[in-house]
Amino acid sequence: MAKKNAFYAQSGGVTAVINASACGVIQTARKHKDKIGKVYAGRNGIIGALTEDLIDTSKETDAAIAALRSTPSGAFGSCRFKLKSLEANKREYERLIEVFKAHNIGYFFYNGGGDSADTCFKVSQLSESMGYPIQAIHVPKTVDNDLPITDCCPGFGSVAKYIAVSTLEASFDVRSMAKTSTRVFVIEVMGRHAGWIAAAGGLVADQGIPVVILFPEIEFDQKKFLAAVKKKVDASGYCTIVVSEGCHYPDGKFLAEQGTRDAFGHAQLGGAAPVVANMIKLAHGYKFHWAVADYLQRSARHIASKTDVKQAYELGKKAVELAIKGHNSVMPTVDRISDSPYKYKIGMAPLSKVANVEKFMPRDFISKDGYGITEKCRRYLAPLIQGEDYPRYEDGLPQYVTLKNVAVAKKLKAFEI
Amino acid sequence: MAKKNAFYAQSGGVTAVINASACGVIQTARKHKDKIGKVYAGRNGIIGALTEDLIDTSKETDAAIAALRSTPSGAFGSCRFKLKSLEANKREYERLIEVFKAHNIGYFFYNGGGDSADTCFKVSQLSESMGYPIQAIHVPKTVDNDLPITDCCPGFGSVAKYIAVSTLEASFDVRSMAKTSTRVFVIEVMGRHAGWIAAAGGLVADQGIPVVILFPEIEFDQKKFLAAVKKKVDASGYCTIVVSEGCHYPDGKFLAEQGTRDAFGHAQLGGAAPVVANMIKLAHGYKFHWAVADYLQRSARHIASKTDVKQAYELGKKAVELAIKGHNSVMPTVDRISDSPYKYKIGMAPLSKVANVEKFMPRDFISKDGYGITEKCRRYLAPLIQGEDYPRYEDGLPQYVTLKNVAVAKKLKAFEI
Numbered sequence: 001m002a003k004k005n006a007f008y009a010q011s012g013g014v015t016a017v018i019n020a021s022a023c024g025v026i027q028t029a030r031k032h033k034d035k036i037g038k039v040y041a042g043r044n045g046i047i048g049a050l051t052e053d054l055i056d057t058s059k060e061t062d063a064a065i066a067a068l069r070s071t072p073s074g075a076f077g078s079c080r081f082k083l084k085s086l087e088a089n090k091r092e093y094e095r096l097i098e099v100f101k102a103h104n105i106g107y108f109f110y111n112g113g114g115d116s117a118d119t120c121f122k123v124s125q126l127s128e129s130m131g132y133p134i135q136a137i138h139v140p141k142t143v144d145n146d147l148p149i150t151d152c153c154p155g156f157g158s159v160a161k162y163i164a165v166s167t168l169e170a171s172f173d174v175r176s177m178a179k180t181s182t183r184v185f186v187i188e189v190m191g192r193h194a195g196w197i198a199a200a201g202g203l204v205a206d207q208g209i210p211v212v213i214l215f216p217e218i219e220f221d222q223k224k225f226l227a228a229v230k231k232k233v234d235a236s237g238y239c240t241i242v243v244s245e246g247c248h249y250p251d252g253k254f255l256a257e258q259g260t261r262d263a264f265g266h267a268q269l270g271g272a273a274p275v276v277a278n279m280i281k282l283a284h285g286y287k288f289h290w291a292v293a294d295y296l297q298r299s300a301r302h303i304a305s306k307t308d309v310k311q312a313y314e315l316g317k318k319a320v321e322l323a324i325k326g327h328n329s330v331m332p333t334v335d336r337i338s339d340s341p342y343k344y345k346i347g348m349a350p351l352s353k354v355a356n357v358e359k360f361m362p363r364d365f366i367s368k369d370g371y372g373i374t375e376k377c378r379r380y381l382a383p384l385i386q387g388e389d390y391p392r393y394e395d396g397l398p399q400y401v402t403l404k405n406v407a408v409a410k411k412l413k414a415f416e417i
Numbered sequence: 418m419a420k421k422n423a424f425y426a427q428s429g430g431v432t433a434v435i436n437a438s439a440c441g442v443i444q445t446a447r448k449h450k451d452k453i454g455k456v457y458a459g460r461n462g463i464i465g466a467l468t469e470d471l472i473d474t475s476k477e478t479d480a481a482i483a484a485l486r487s488t489p490s491g492a493f494g495s496c497r498f499k500l501k502s503l504e505a506n507k508r509e510y511e512r513l514i515e516v517f518k519a520h521n522i523g524y525f526f527y528n529g530g531g532d533s534a535d536t537c538f539k540v541s542q543l544s545e546s547m548g549y550p551i552q553a554i555h556v557p558k559t560v561d562n563d564l565p566i567t568d569c570c571p572g573f574g575s576v577a578k579y580i581a582v583s584t585l586e587a588s589f590d591v592r593s594m595a596k597t598s599t600r601v602f603v604i605e606v607m608g609r610h611a612g613w614i615a616a617a618g619g620l621v622a623d624q625g626i627p628v629v630i631l632f633p634e635i636e637f638d639q640k641k642f643l644a645a646v647k648k649k650v651d652a653s654g655y656c657t658i659v660v661s662e663g664c665h666y667p668d669g670k671f672l673a674e675q676g677t678r679d680a681f682g683h684a685q686l687g688g689a690a691p692v693v694a695n696m697i698k699l700a701h702g703y704k705f706h707w708a709v710a711d712y713l714q715r716s717a718r719h720i721a722s723k724t725d726v727k728q729a730y731e732l733g734k735k736a737v738e739l740a741i742k743g744h745n746s747v748m749p750t751v752d753r754i755s756d757s758p759y760k761y762k763i764g765m766a767p768l769s770k771v772a773n774v775e776k777f778m779p780r781d782f783i784s785k786d787g788y789g790i791t792e793k794c795r796r797y798l799a800p801l802i803q804g805e806d807y808p809r810y811e812d813g814l815p816q817y818v819t820l821k822n823v824a825v826a827k828k829l830k831a832f833e834i
Binding site: 010013014016043044045047071072073074075077078079080081161164165166168169170172173174175176177178179180181182185187203204207208271273274289290291292293294295296298299300301302303305382384385386387388390393395396397398400402 | 427430431433460461462464488489490491492494495496497498578581582583585586587589590591592593594595596597598599602604620621624625688690691706707708709710711712713715716717718719720722799801802803804805807810812813814815817819
């Protein structure tokens with residue numbers, strides 16, 4: 001039997017470094033042409049597999065693949081699509097096998113977070129459950145940093161760096177303005193369930209910035225929060241607030257859900273930042289500014305963490321090496337050895353223990369009052385934002401690659417998802 | 418008579434490079450110790466002069482002053498405070514003279530935008546109107562890029578670079594997600610009256626990004642706008658919208674003023690971005706994400722334009738040189754010689770022609786449909802974002818300087834503003 005081809009796809013929210021993992025996968029596969037044939041990328045994640053919409057990455061030059069390392073976003077397109085269980089939707093699994101067979105695919109690399117690990121895990125069971133020999137390896141990725149076992153997740157370090165740098169810079173700004181103008185700056189960050197990204201804002205406290213963090217792990221107490229802000233402003237003349245999009249009241253209602261309606265009575269979707277800012281204005285009268293970083297934070301390849309880029313690449317590379325060694329249903333992990341100097345090795349975890357498990361901030365990473373980070377958290381975060389890995393610029397703009405993404409000729413009938 | 422001391426202050430909204438101008442002023446004054454005594458900085462702008470709250474910059478090391486070049490925000494504090502006319506508030510002018518006399522101040526360097534140029538102009542008239550010999554030189558600064566005569570304003574190039582880079586990165590992100598998730602990304606940028614910053618978002622069109630820009634100079638037409646967005650999404654699968662905070666309806670009402678009220682009936686201050694995003698969702702059903710960059714854009718020293726940093730420094734330096742040559746009531750300017758290769762020289766304009774004049778985007782910088790930039794605009798903007806000027810990092814964070822800001826001993830009675 002001829003050597004098998006590989007399938008690679010990107011899943012869920014993309015990051016500044018998911019393409020660095022793609023680069024690690026494809027470059028490593030190219031180095032092992034005796035073992036792995038072509039790497040076919042799914043256009044828009046697993047949907048590309050289901051619809052037989054495959055991209056032939058062998059049509060891309062080595063230079064283009066190398067440029068993925070410094071290009072944010074998902075070069076092959078991503079998707080938000082979770083495979084149902086085998087019992088609930090056998091048709092989809094049969095289709096996957098049909099596509100894999102048609103294109104001689106024996107390796108399945110899936111690059112994503114918790115939901116995607118579940119998809120990858122299900123695919124990894126196909127050998128056993130449906131008799132199709134496949135090796136499925138999950139490549140971790142999530143800005144939320146909420147995958148278990150691995151010490152951190154590629155994508156997170158760069159968002160953390162972006163938030164720490166941006167919070168520092170905006171805090172310098174508000175400090176300059178506080179005498180006659182803005183006294184409070186609110187920045188809203190991602191993290192619906194876990195406060196890892198918000199915690200990164202806490203790193204600026206080392207530089208003397210008065211900062212109050214609102215974590216999703218800590219139930220929002222308006223009175224206590226307003227008192228904490230006043231205390232900071234009284235002491236320093238200004239204050240920066242980092243609010244996680246997932247910050248919520250004890251009853252589970254998000255701060256962003258204020259039941260606001262526009263002039264026509266339509267419910268308005270707003271951010272948590274303006275809600276927090278207005279709340280402070282009403283209570284204390286402080287002039288405020290607020291920002292919602294949204295996609296800017298997770299796509300900010302221009303200020304990516306060098307550590308993060310390196311790990312993203314290494315995990316992609318390791319995934320291919322594990323496949324070549326015969327592994328299935330695993331995920332390469334970052335195993336921390338020491339904080340300072342920062343040392344780690346690339347390890348491995350079984351997917352059964354990764355899929356659908358969320359890792360929250362430990363309580364001892366959050367200060368007693370609930371509004372800051374502890375020294376333990378600082379020691380954890382600090383190495384993850386270390387180092388700069390600047391993209392190449394031309395005419396003032398980063399030169400990010402857009403691949404040709406040549407489609408592989410279809411061999412099968414169309415499939416409706 | 419002993420040589421005179423200089424007064425320097427920062428005014429209005431601060432920028433990523435206003436401290437580079439401060440660096441230019443102070444370093445150049447230090448090189449001309451035969452002509453200029455000490456440089457006293459006003460703590461919080463002109464308020465520092467009125468309240469005799471002066472900072473002795475001679476207490477700062479050469480290294481600290483050099484570090485200003487790569488530190489965002491206003492190192493001495495800024496203010497939003499405009500001197501009234503001499504007729505309306507003679508008391509303030511008398512106080513200024515009292516403070517200048519007490520501290521032997523003969524040079525007045527004011528670093529700000531249009532309102533500040535007005536303050537500087539009024540001070541420059543003191544020799545004539547009140548018999549106190551002073552040379553007042555304005556150092557231009559404004560992210561809004563709306564000062565007349567000068568080709569561009571320090572602070573603008575760096576914001577433009579930040580917005581162009583961020584728009585590019587977020588657009589790559591939404592392009593990755595568009596198949597099953599977000600199809601429209603909206604980024605709100607500064608610029609209440611002039612669309613210069615919004616225009617910078619248009620630079621990404623060169624890289625094939627479908628972008629729609631909402632300028633304050635173009636009255637908002639909802640139906641036409643929604644059609645423009647649909648056309649882009651139909652053609653490319655996604656679309657990025659750059660909306661200026663100053664975008665407004667024909668009756669002058671800002672998009673951000675939607676008359677929204679929270680559950681308690683309080684009027685809500687929101688951004689233009691969520692308004693635009695919700696509008697698109699209602700009309701076309703596209704999933705959206707939105708960001709409000711706010712202070713992040715103007716404080717983003719980490720991605721400052723090298724051209725901008727250089728010009729900010731040069732204009733500060735030139736201000737001192739003009740003072741030494743005996744000039745009063747002028748502002749050094751950037752005079753463009755050619756677009757490509759980009760060449761300019763530092764010129765000079767009379768403050769009487771600068772104060773209170775706003776420079777808007779010329780209509781021929783905006784495309785016919787009102788939603789993009791023209792080639793002429795692109796040629797204007799491109800050189801201003803050229804080059805990177807990275808700050809020094811340690812432990813993953815930029816090392817920005819915080820000065821000692823040692824106060825000069827007061828000699829006068831307190832003054833109530």
